[in-house]
Amino acid sequence: MEDDDILDGQGSSEGPQQRPQSLMLTFFGNHVLEEGDLCVYSGSIIDVLGRVGVGEQAVRSTLTRMVNRGLLRRQREGRKMFFGLTPQATRVLQDGRTRIWRQGAVNDDWDGSWTLLGFSLPDSWKRQRHDLRSRLTWSGFGALYSGLWIAPGKVDVGAVVAELGLADHVKIFHAQADDATDIAQMIHGTWDLESIAARYVTFDKRWTARLDAGAGDDPIGTRLRLVSEWLWTIRTDPRLPARHLPPDWPARAAQETFRRVAQHTERPARLMARDLLETTQLR
Incomplete structure (x- = not known):
């Protein structure tokens, strides 16, 4: 997954401005990856991505581009076009799933x-x-x-x-590392810790403010934005050893907020997807 697939580097009060392909990958990761050989109708994809500000033309051009790049496959059913994951996209999404749900943002068990x-x-x-x-x-x-x-x-x-x-x-x-190496100094010289920390602080503030609202009226859109923004937040975090980071490192609090919002939206988003998404089995 490359930088230009993830983000455009700009932000707003609604969070970082995600590229359509990043949101598309997140959509398939949320609703297709665990379902196996499933294809989703393009109209359903247009509906869901429209909820997070991606227009119909941008969705259609992104679908075509991802097919050409070997990330999605097309399947026609009558007059409708459905899209499913390729093995390459499945590997990308499984890697992202491991990073998000299994590894976590805090590295407490570094072996040196x-x-x-x-x-x-x-x-x-x-x-x-x-x-x-x-x-x-x-x-x-x-x-x-x-x-x-x-x-x-x-x-x-x-x-x-x-x-x-x-x-x-x-x-x-x-x-x-040899004993003569100052690991903390090396970490500060190799990674931009201030920038990484700022992403976590921004994420935590924005999504903590949304916790009281629960899943809201649009859980599928909320969860799509949540997971996509979390991926953007952890994108440049190498999961450095916690023992060599400041004691108030903000990744821990941000991860807790992410998991709480994810828990609140999981079931409502799944139920909404069941009613909203038109799907078919991949042939």
């Missing part, structure tokens, strides 16, 4: 190990360099030096490197 990845790419490979850096960021890496990236713990990025076709240009090591 690090994963180091060094790469050297030709100057002309700008797209490959962008793709690699984007995938490394999502996997928890930060740039220790220009061609040497580091992540806490043992991170398996071999499949990512192979998928990008860069195995011959990348070297991966697992190691522990």
Whole structure:
């Protein structure tokens, strides 16, 4: 999942302005991933994404673009067009599901190990360099030096490197820091902790204010915005060791707020999706 698939970097009082493809992936992650070989009618997708501010033309063009990129597959039923996940999109969403629901935003059980990845790419490979850096960021890496990236713990990025076709240009090591290394100083020099913390604080304030309202009149739209914004919030957080972070690190409070809102909206959104979404089995 690349940077330009997730966000456009702008924000408002309603939160970060999500790109249509990010919202589309979140929609399929919320309502299709767990259902197996299911396709959703384009009209249903237009309805749901319209609830979070994405117009019909933007939805249609995003669906076409995602089909062309191998993320969605089309299936015609009479005069209606349905869309389902491809294996590639399923892998992306399963990775996101692990990050959101299983790993969590706070790393209390770090074992002291690090994963180091060094790469050297030709100057002309700008797209490959962008793709690699984007995938490394999502996997928890930060740039220790220009061609040497580091992540806490043992991170398996071999499949990512192979998928990008860069195995011959990348070297991966697992190691522990020497006693002479000031880990806290290294973390502050490698990652923008202020920016990461600010995302959590902003998320926590905005969604805490919505807790009293419960699921509201539009739980499916609320949950879509919630999960998409949480993905944006954790996008650049490498889950650094809690013992080397400030004691008031805001990820813990933000995660608690996210899980509370998610719990409040889960059942109402599922019931609403059952009534609202027109689906068919993928052939």
